[in-house]
Amino acid sequence: MxxxxxxxxxxxxxxxxxxxxxxxxxxxxxxxxxxxxxxxxxxxxxxxxxxxxxxxxxxxxxxxxxxxxxxxxxxxxxxxxxxxxxxxxxxxxxxxxxxxxxxxxxxxxxxxxxxxxxxxxxxxxxxxxSPEQMAQLGSAMQVRRGITPALPESQVPEQQAAAVTPAVVDGVVLADLRLDYGRASLTENDVLDDPIAQFGKWFEEAIHAKVNEPNAMSVATVDADGKPSSRIVLIKQFDQRGFTWYTNYESQKGRQLRANPHAALLFFWSELERQIRIEGKVVQTAAEESDQYFYSRPVKSQIAAIASQQSAPIANREQMEVNFDAAAAVGGDHPLRPAQWGGYRLDPERIEFWQGRRSRFHDRIVYLKQADGSWVKQRLQP
CATH class of the missing domain: 1.20.120.520 (nmb1532 protein domain like)
Incomplete structure (x- = not known):
């Protein structure tokens, strides 16, 4: 100046x-x-x-x-x-x-x-x-300026190490793709006694940190033959009763949940170097809850839920558009919730909070529900 x-x-x-x-x-x-x-x-x-x-x-x-x-x-x-x-x-x-x-x-x-x-x-x-965070910040600044950082390359997210072995994907050896974590730590004293409240705390922090789609979660289900599958859905509610999302009951996950009502949820927030694993039994929400959410959706989303036989094969996109137009013509501005569409709620039995740490020596705190409904928490090794 x-x-x-x-x-x-x-x-x-x-x-x-x-x-x-x-x-x-x-x-x-x-x-x-x-x-x-x-x-x-x-x-x-x-x-x-x-x-x-x-x-x-x-x-x-x-x-x-x-x-x-x-x-x-x-x-x-x-x-x-x-x-x-x-x-x-x-x-x-x-x-x-x-x-x-x-x-x-x-x-x-x-x-x-x-x-x-x-x-x-x-x-x-x-x-x-923390000293670790200050070191990571300083190293990221060094990399941005073309200076070799004080931290090992694996601990500097901004630095991409060149592959030294035969390429697998785009010149990068998959086994060498890794980032070391160091933004935060997690101890038994850091977490609340109630895992639902702890989830709410972390969820609020994810929103505050502008995590990309913090409400996106993987839902893993298993069919009658024990074959697993997973997909990303959006959580719509969580409280002491559990974690709720909405879908077509005749979809693949709907059929699998009828055969085996146990499922696993996974939230991964890379910006915060955190993940949350939730396991438990799934039940359908009450029709009144499904109605309440269905009618809160945009009308075109309501029509899409009516027009789509989720997970069923169809000839082409054009046929999907025809089905949508037909559903819109019948439903108009006030379509009715189809009986095959509604909510699922997972009643958690196990909730694990994972905080990434350096050298893959991560922090893991798990809550296990007891027979009387109370929770016991303990540390797991990474």
């Missing part, structure tokens, strides 16, 4: 002399490279790590500051675009004019950003981050 402001004062007296050209070159070098990398540090590492770690007042403050910081990045990028062209002309000796208002606007925005970062963001990170 000082170099840019000094250049602004220098130009009216000396024009684009050698000193002015060197100053312009220095400003261009920094803001074309280092400043952009600094923005990426915040957007791709620092802020997401803080959002996954901050709690209480820190989380509230971060929720207020993060949008301001991101908007500041965009504003500084726009202001820099305005300054860049005249600076390039000065650096080449082809121009000698800078707008004082453009320089002032850019410098003011940059100074305000630095104050916010140093006063709040950086101090919060130093206070909240």
């Amino acid at each position: 000082q170099t840019l402001q000094s250049l602004l004062a220098h130009l009216p007296k000396h024009g684009a002399d050698v000193d002015a050209q060197k100053a312009a070159q220095a400003v261009l070098k920094y803001f074309n490279n280092a400043a952009h990398l600094h923005h990426e540090d915040e957007e791709q590492n620092l802020l997401p790590m803080l959002q996954a770690t901050a709690r209480g007042a820190d989380a509230t403050l971060l929720a207020e500051l993060a949008p301001v910081i991101l908007a500041g990045h965009e504003q500084m990028d726009r202001d820099w675009t305005i300054l860049k062209s005249p600076l390039e002309q000065i650096a080449n000796g082809a121009g000698s004019t800078l707008s004082a208002s453009d320089v002032a606007r850019f410098c003011d925005a940059y100074a305000a950003h630095m104050v916010m970062e140093e006063t709040n963001i950086a101090t919060m990170a130093k206070r909240l981050f």
Whole structure:
């Protein structure tokens, strides 16, 4: 900033002399490279790590500051675009004019950003981050700048190690695909006594951290012959009764659940390096609950549920569209929930919380439901 402001004062007296050209070159070098990398540090590492770690007042403050910081990045990028062209002309000796208002606007925005970062963001990170998190953050910043990190390559998500053995997929040996984890830890004292409440706590943190589709879960079922299958569905409700989703009762999973009502759910939130495994017995929800959810859906989604015989073969997409149009013509704006469509609720018997750690030495805390309905928790080895 000082170099840019000094250049602004220098130009009216000396024009684009050698000193002015060197100053312009220095400003261009920094803001074309280092400043952009600094923005990426915040957007791709620092802020997401803080959002996954901050709690209480820190989380509230971060929720207020993060949008301001991101908007500041965009504003500084726009202001820099305005300054860049005249600076390039000065650096080449082809121009000698800078707008004082453009320089002032850019410098003011940059100074305000630095104050916010140093006063709040950086101090919060130093206070909240573990030594492992600080090391991972520093290594990610080094990789972004082409510097060999202090951590082993396997512990730096931003670094892709080159394959040294014959390729399997796109030049990458599948056995070498691994990321080491280090955002957080999980102890017996970290988790709540009630696993449903603990699930709610982690789910809220996943939403706060802007995890991609935190409500997406794998549902694994087994048919009458003991053959398993799994698919991704969206959880729609969870409470002390269990975990609820909606589907067609005549689908593959519906038929399998009739034959074997036990199932397993899996949530994986890579952004937080967490997964939750849930196992138990599945029952259909009451018709009133299925109605309530069905009629809360968009009308076209209701029609799609009516038109589709889920998991059944069909000749082509065109036939599906014909079926949809036919269902829409009958149902109109108020289609009725078909009897074969409704909810399933898994009553959990086992819930495991998994937090990724370095060197595959992960943290695992499992809750087991007892005969009286109470829960016992214990640590499992990774």
